[in-house]
Amino acid sequence: xxxxxxxxxxxxxxxxxxxxxxxxxxxxxxxxxxxxxxxxxxxxxxxxxxxxxxxxxxxxxxxxxxxxxxxxxxxxxxxxxxxxxxxxxxxxxxxxxxxxxxxxxxxxxxxxxxxxxxxxxxxxxxxxxxxxxxxxxxxxxxxxxxxxxxxxxxxxxxxxxxxxxxxxxxxxxxxxxxxxxxxxxxxxxxxxxxxxxxxxxxxxxxxxxxxxxxxxxxxx
Amino acid sequence: xxxxxxxxxxxxxxxxxxxxxxxxxxxxxxxxxxxxxxxxxxxxxxxxxxxxxxxxxxxxxxxxxxxxxxxxxxxxxxxxxxxxxxxxxxxxxxxxxxxxxxxxxxxxxxxxxxxxxxxxxxxxxxxxxxxxxxxxxxxxxxxxxxxxxxxxxxxxxxxxxxxxxxxxxxxxxxxxxxxxxxxxxxxxxxxxxxxxxxxxxxxxxxxxxxxxxxxxxxxx
Amino acid sequence: xxxxxxxxxxxxxxxxxxxxxxxxxxxxxxxxxxxxxxxxxxxxxxxxxxxxxxxxxxxxxxxxxxxxxxxxxxxxxxxxxxxxxxxxxxxxxxxxxxxxxxxxxxxxxxxxxxxxxxxxxxxxxxxxxxxxxxxxxxxxxxxxxxxxxxxxxxxxxxxxxxxxxxxxxxxxxxxxxxxxxxxxxxxxxxxxxxxxxxxxxxxxxxxxxxxxxxxxxxxx
Amino acid sequence: xxxxxxxxxxxxxxxxxxxxxxxxxxxxxxxxxxxxxxxxxxxxxxxxxxxxxxxxxxxxxxxxxxxxxxxxxxxxxxxxxxxxxxxxxxxxxxxxxxxxxxxxxxxxxxxxxxxxxxxxxxxxxxxxxxxxxxxxxxxxxxxxxxxxxxxxxxxxxxxxxxxxxxxxxxxxxxxxxxxxxxxxxxxxxxxxxxxxxxxxxxxxxxxxxxxxxxxxxxxx
Numbered sequence: 047x048x049x050x051x052x053x054x055x056x057x058x059x060x061x062x063x064x065x066x067x068x069x070x071x072x073x074x075x076x077x078x079x080x081x082x083x084x085x086x087x088x089x090x091x092x093x094x095x096x097x098x099x100x101x102x103x104x105x106x107x108x109x110x111x112x113x114x115x116x117x118x119x120x121x122x123x124x125x126x127x128x129x130x131x132x133x134x135x136x137x138x139x140x141x142x143x144x145x146x147x148x149x150x151x152x153x154x155x156x157x158x159x160x161x162x163x164x165x166x167x168x169x170x171x172x173x174x175x176x177x178x179x180x181x182x183x184x185x186x187x188x189x190x191x192x193x194x195x196x197x198x199x200x201x202x203x204x205x206x207x208x209x210x211x212x213x214x215x216x217x218x219x220x221x222x223x224x225x226x227x228x229x230x231x232x233x234x235x236x237x238x239x240x241x242x243x244x245x246x247x248x249x250x251x252x253x254x255x256x257x258x259x260x261x262x263x264x265x266x
Numbered sequence: 267x268x269x270x271x272x273x274x275x276x277x278x279x280x281x282x283x284x285x286x287x288x289x290x291x292x293x294x295x296x297x298x299x300x301x302x303x304x305x306x307x308x309x310x311x312x313x314x315x316x317x318x319x320x321x322x323x324x325x326x327x328x329x330x331x332x333x334x335x336x337x338x339x340x341x342x343x344x345x346x347x348x349x350x351x352x353x354x355x356x357x358x359x360x361x362x363x364x365x366x367x368x369x370x371x372x373x374x375x376x377x378x379x380x381x382x383x384x385x386x387x388x389x390x391x392x393x394x395x396x397x398x399x400x401x402x403x404x405x406x407x408x409x410x411x412x413x414x415x416x417x418x419x420x421x422x423x424x425x426x427x428x429x430x431x432x433x434x435x436x437x438x439x440x441x442x443x444x445x446x447x448x449x450x451x452x453x454x455x456x457x458x459x460x461x462x463x464x465x466x467x468x469x470x471x472x473x474x475x476x477x478x479x480x481x482x483x484x485x486x
Numbered sequence: 487x488x489x490x491x492x493x494x495x496x497x498x499x500x501x502x503x504x505x506x507x508x509x510x511x512x513x514x515x516x517x518x519x520x521x522x523x524x525x526x527x528x529x530x531x532x533x534x535x536x537x538x539x540x541x542x543x544x545x546x547x548x549x550x551x552x553x554x555x556x557x558x559x560x561x562x563x564x565x566x567x568x569x570x571x572x573x574x575x576x577x578x579x580x581x582x583x584x585x586x587x588x589x590x591x592x593x594x595x596x597x598x599x600x601x602x603x604x605x606x607x608x609x610x611x612x613x614x615x616x617x618x619x620x621x622x623x624x625x626x627x628x629x630x631x632x633x634x635x636x637x638x639x640x641x642x643x644x645x646x647x648x649x650x651x652x653x654x655x656x657x658x659x660x661x662x663x664x665x666x667x668x669x670x671x672x673x674x675x676x677x678x679x680x681x682x683x684x685x686x687x688x689x690x691x692x693x694x695x696x697x698x699x700x701x702x703x704x705x706x
Numbered sequence: 707x708x709x710x711x712x713x714x715x716x717x718x719x720x721x722x723x724x725x726x727x728x729x730x731x732x733x734x735x736x737x738x739x740x741x742x743x744x745x746x747x748x749x750x751x752x753x754x755x756x757x758x759x760x761x762x763x764x765x766x767x768x769x770x771x772x773x774x775x776x777x778x779x780x781x782x783x784x785x786x787x788x789x790x791x792x793x794x795x796x797x798x799x800x801x802x803x804x805x806x807x808x809x810x811x812x813x814x815x816x817x818x819x820x821x822x823x824x825x826x827x828x829x830x831x832x833x834x835x836x837x838x839x840x841x842x843x844x845x846x847x848x849x850x851x852x853x854x855x856x857x858x859x860x861x862x863x864x865x866x867x868x869x870x871x872x873x874x875x876x877x878x879x880x881x882x883x884x885x886x887x888x889x890x891x892x893x894x895x896x897x898x899x900x901x902x903x904x905x906x907x908x909x910x911x912x913x914x915x916x917x918x919x920x921x922x923x924x925x926x
Contacts, residue, residue, distance in 0.1 A: 070445040071438055073383065121473065143383055143445075149452035152381045153459060161812045161863045162840060163733065163803055179466070180382060181473050203381045203462060218731055225730040225803075231452060232809035232891060239813060242863060246839070253781065253841050290665040291658055293603065341693065363603055363665075369672035372601045373679060399686070400602060401693050423601045423682060451672060510885040511878055513823065561913065583823055583885075589892035592821045593899060619906070620822060621913050643821045643902060671892060 048114040052078050052087045053100040059213045063142060064095045066221050073205075074142040075120040078213050079130045081137065084108060086130060090117035121181055128186020129209060136209045138216040143205040146227035150174070151200035158241040160230050165242055165250035167222045168196050177202040198223040268334040272298050272307045273320040279433045283362060284315045286441050293425075294362040295340040298433050299350045301357065304328060306350060310337035341401055348406020349429060356429045358436035363425040366447035370394070371420035378461040380450050385462055385470035387442045388416050397422040418443040488554040492518050492527045493540040499653045503582060504535045506661050513645075514582040515560040518653050519570045521577065524548060526570060530557035561621055568626020569649060576649045578656035583645040586667035590614070591640035598681040600670050605682055605690035607662045608636050617642040638663040708774040712738050712747045713760040719873045723802060724755045726881050733865075734802040735780040738873050739790045741797065744768060746790060750777035781841055788846020789869060796869045798876035803865040806887035810834070811860035818901040820890050825902055825910035827882045828856050837862040858883040 047053070059076040063069040072095070077088035087103050104115035108127055112119060120126075126139040142148075150157055157172040159165050164172065175192040178184035178201065189207050193199040197219035198208040206223055210216030233239055242250075267273070279296040283289040292315070297308035307323050324335035328347055332339060340346075346359040362368075370377055377392040379385050384392065395412040398404035398421065409427050413419040417439035418428040426443055430436030453459055462470075487493070499516040503509040512535070517528035527543050544555035548567055552559060560566075566579040582588075590597055597612040599605050604612065615632040618624035618641065629647050633639040637659035638648045646663055650656030673679055682690075707713070719736040723729040732755070737748035747763050764775035768787055772779060780786075786799040802808075810817055817832040819825050824832070835852040838844035838861065849867050853859040857879035858868045866883055870876030893899055902910075 071441055121477070143449070145445075145449050146452060148381065148383075148449050149456060152449060152453035153456035155456055161808065162865075163808075177462075177466075180470060203460075205382075221731055225805075229803070229805050229808050229812060231456070232806060233812035235455060235895060236809060236813035236815055236891070240863075242837075246837075250840060257781070291661055341697070363669070365665075365669050366672060368601065368603075368669050369676060372669060372673035373676035375676055397682075397686075400690060423680075425602070451676070455675060511881055561917070583889070585885075585889050586892060588821065588823075588889050589896060592889060592893035593896035595896055617902075617906075620910060643900075645822070671896070675895060 047101070048105045049080055049083075049085065049087055050100065052080055053103040053105075055213055056087045056089065056103050057098050057100040059138075059140075059217055060089045060098055061095050062217060063140075063220070066217075068142040068144040068220055068224060069095065070143070074140075075122055075126075076138065076140045076213065076216070077120075077123075077126045078138045079136070085113060086123075086127060088123055088126060089120050090115070091120050093117070122185070124181065124183045125185035125189065125207070128183040129189055129207075132186070132190045133209065135211060138210050138213040140208045140210075140216045140220045141205060142220055142224075144220070144224040144227075146231050147198075147200055147206040147223050148204075149231065150227055151205060152203055154202055156200065157227055157230055158239070159247050160233065160239045160241055161226070162242070162246075162250050163222070163229070164226050165247040166254035167219070167226070168198065169247065169251035169255070170194065170196055171241075172196055172223060172226075173199050175199050175201045177204070180204070267321070268325045269300055269303075269305065269307055270320065272300055273323040273325075275433055276307045276309065276323050277318050277320040279358075279360075279437055280309045280318055281315055282437060283360075283440070286437075288362040288364040288440055288444060289315065290363070294360075295342055295346075296358065296360045296433065296436070297340070297343075297346045298358045299356070305333060306343075306347060308343055308346060309340050310335070311340050313337070342405070344401065344403045345405035345409065345427070348403040349409055349427075352406070352410045353429065355431060358430050358433040360428045360430075360436045360440045361425060362440055362444075364440070364444040364447075366451050367418075367420055367426040367443050368424075369451065370447055371425060372423055374422055376420065377447055377450055378459070379467050380453065380459045380461055381446070382462070382466075382470050383442070383449070384446050385467040386474035387439070387446070388418065389467065389471035389475070390414065390416055391461075392416055392443060392446075393419050395419050395421045397424070400424070487541070488545045489520055489523075489525065489527055490540065492520055493543040493545075495653055496527045496529065496543050497538050497540040499578075499580075499657055500529045500538055501535055502657060503580075503660070506657075508582040508584040508660055508664060509535065510583070514580075515562055515566075516578065516580045516653065516656070517560070517563075517566045518578045519576070525553060526563075526567060528563055528566060529560050530555070531560050533557070562625070564621065564623045565625035565629065565647070568623040569629055569647075572626070572630045573649065575651060578650050578653040580648045580650075580656045580660045581645060582660055582664075584660070584664040584667075586671050587638075587640055587646040587663050588644070589671060590667055591645060592643055594642055596640065597667055597670055598679070599687050600673065600679045600681055601666070602682070602686075602690050603662070603669070604666050605687040606694035607659070607666070608638065609687065609691035609695070610634065610636055611681075612636055612663060612666075613639050615639050615641045617644070620644070707761070708765050709740055709743075709745065709747055710760065712740055713763040713765075715873055716747045716749065716763050717758050717760040719798075719800075719877055720749045720758055721755055722877060723800075723880070726877075728802040728804040728880055728884060729755065730803070734800075735782055735786075736798065736800045736873065736876070737780075737783075737786045738798045739796070745773060746783075746787060748783055748786060749780050750775070751780050753777070782845070784841065784843045785845035785849065785867070788843040789849055789867075792846070792850045793869065795871060798870050798873040800868045800870075800876045800880045801865060802880055802884075804880070804884040804887075806891050807858075807860055807866040807883050808864075809891065810887055811865060812863055814862055816860065817887055817890055818899070819907050820893065820899045820901055821886070822902070822906075822910050823882070823889070824886050825907040826914035827879070827886070828858065829907065829911035829915070830854065830856055831901075832856055832883060832886075833859050835859050835861045837864070840864070
């Protein structure tokens with residue numbers, strides 16, 4: 047069996063999606079790219095998260111050919127592969143229909159930097175991608191065209207995709223995009239909101255990405 | 267005891283309703299039709315979900331006569347039976363008052379195909395049925411008249427009914443109608459929403475129902 | 487120790503409040519009246535629900551005098567006692583600040599019979615009581631004056647009180663008033679709502695209270 | 707290892723934040739001041755709550771110098787220290803981005819005393835602090851300037867800080883500010899709200915803080 051360790055990690059990450067309240071029934075998926083072989087490990091199509099085992103994960107090459115696995119790969123596989131082919135820095139892609147992020151996507155709205163948590167985590171407005179058909183590489187193209195430096199993008203009338211240099215980074219983006227979308231949603235019903243000034247966005251993002259979690263974190 | 271295996275399945279499915287957050291206290295019910303005998307196994311009336319055992323399930327014939335069981339059948343039994351008598355393709359019926367679906371039902375609104383998840387799962391607008399009295403077959407008649415090809419219908423000022431070729435299919439529809447109602451509800455407060463074009467609805471539904479979960483799922 | 491069985495039941499019911507999501511920290515309380523002695527068993531004041539033991543429950547007479555117990559009784563004790571003194575049919579009183587019911591109370595709104603679940607459970611509009619000071623018997627007086635035949639009342643800018651012929655009935659009312667308040671809240675944001683006609687309210691309530699949960703439940 | 711007991715308490719309190727639904731991923735932090743040495747024990751920066759052990763806690767002096775601990779202290783450490791240096795009565799500080807409190811903060815709104823639970827717990831409007839940069843002592847200064855007698859303050863476009871004479875008091879304020887923000891949020895969508903009269907606010911707060919939880923609680 048190819049890539050047993052990555053199968054294990056991808057299986058675990060997929061099962062974290064329902065645990066984090068980001069997916070319902072079989073929607074949503076996690077993939078990872080193996081840096082050595084270039085192969086991609088992804089969730090099988092249409093399976094319940096709680097039943098997934100590492101053995102169920104599907105290994106595909108960048109052309110979408112299944113090179114190891116008994117099940118069909120996620121119907122979003124082509125979108126994941128397009129991102130890997132065009133973004134060398136991305137090692138993991140996650141897709142969900144999490145409620146609040148998808149609500150913004152369905153209303154056709156991006157999420158401006160209304161509070162420090164968005165500046166910290168995303169460093170910029172969370173962008174809205176155009177509507178793109180599911181199944182082919184249209185979604186992947188729109189992600190690459192519109193995601194910019196954000197680790198998350200809202201895909202119009204569909205859901206959310208996140209990317210990261212690791213599974214953990216992509217998972218964090220998936221959790222945090224829903225968390226900030228939820229807070230901004232509730233704030234938006236209370237009155238008009240104002241984005242942070244650009245200098246504050248930059249200062250927060252710089253502190254968060256360079257010093258947070260280090261031994262000098264409190265010196266900022 | 268008649269139909270022990272179906273009693274077990276119906277009991278399990280009823281207990282999944284509170285686990286999925288679709289029901290409160292004793293509201294809601296699941297039934298299944300036995301294809302061989304034509305008998306229907308349904309939840310007893312007014313019992314707490316967590317106390318249900320397979321033995322508590324009630325077996326009725328299509329006229330509503332209890333043929334096995336010590337408890338009274340659900341007060342929605344006549345509605346279930348009317349659907350079975352008039353829809354050969356239906357093997358399971360589920361009724362809930364799940365919050366968001368019932369909110370649309372209470373406001374007298376159907377749920378248009380505002381996003382891909384609705385196209386995937388329902389293939390069309392989730393219809394609104396007219397108000398119908400509880401207890402007799404008025405609800406069953408309105409379901410058959412108005413549900414069309416959707417697996418779910420919102421019943422005005424009441425709740426939601428779903429149907430399926432299996433308990434799992436009806437349960438999936440009950441879970442997904444609440445999930446998409448929730449997302450659309452949040453989207454609806456952000457601004458005006460636009461349904462997907464008919465061609466996109468058809469393309470998504472065709473992909474989802476014909477290729478999703480198969481070994482060629484990624485080829486679409 | 488007086489009334490060991492009722493202490494056990496009141497303790498269990500109090501601990502069900504956080505389990506049902508109806509209370510936060512120490513707010514909320516359950517009491518029961520012993521039909522033989524007329525004594526009332528109630529939650530102690532200011533204790534965390536998860537720490538409660540039957541021994542912590544406080545036994546008071548109808549004048550509020552502690553006749554057994556080491557802790558002070560709930561600060562809502564006088565309200566409970568006034569209800570017991572003036573409503574012979576009530577054996578249990580419950581008070582919560584559950585989110586949606588309290589939102590209607592805070593906005594100064596009753597909850598009309600917008601859907602069948604309210605007709606079933608309450609049989610009428612869920613009334614709004616005037617603001618009344620906490621601590622004395624003003625709340626009890628307002629409950630008796632305004633609750634009518636409903637098992638629940640919203641107390642303006644405060645929370646919700648429910649009554650029942652048993653702890654289970656009062657607890658069911660506390661769970662269901664929050665459940666219907668939640669659904670009506672979501673419905674209210676979608677557009678104007680219309681109460682059910684009086685004849686439908688009566689028919690639903692009659693069916694629910696007389697035949698629901700019995701062996702002839704499906705005959706209605 | 708310095709202050710083993712306080713490390714244990716601070717670790718436990720930090721882990722209660724996700725359990726109470728107040729934080730997501732690594733956001734949020736709890737600290738305590740040792741009354742004898744004046745040292746402060748605080749959560750390390752950027753660590754997942756579920757992985758925290760007492761040994762991970764960081765001990766700093768009032769100048770922010772790490773005196774014991776292998777990890778970097780929370781990026782909010784300077785804010786906590788400023789409060790300790792300027793409020794002798796405060797022994798614990800907590801920071802979260804809890805959804806509803808942060809929604810009010812993001813919309814730039816304080817929370818008036820619309821219901822008794824706010825009068826009980828806070829005794830006054832929950833104030834809104836001006837926007838202040840994260841990392842230095844600007845947040846601490848704004849907390850001290852604007853929190854008044856409330857145990858909680860909403861920091862504009864950021865989140866919430868609470869203070870207390872004990873970890874439990876600060877934690878209770880963090881739980882209750884989110885609970886009342888949630889209820890007020892839902893009430894605010896139903897129509898215009900009116901604060902309680904000043905005399906009722908005072909009466910409720912006096913009863914709650916002086917008699918609640920005591921053996922004479924029911925005498926009020």
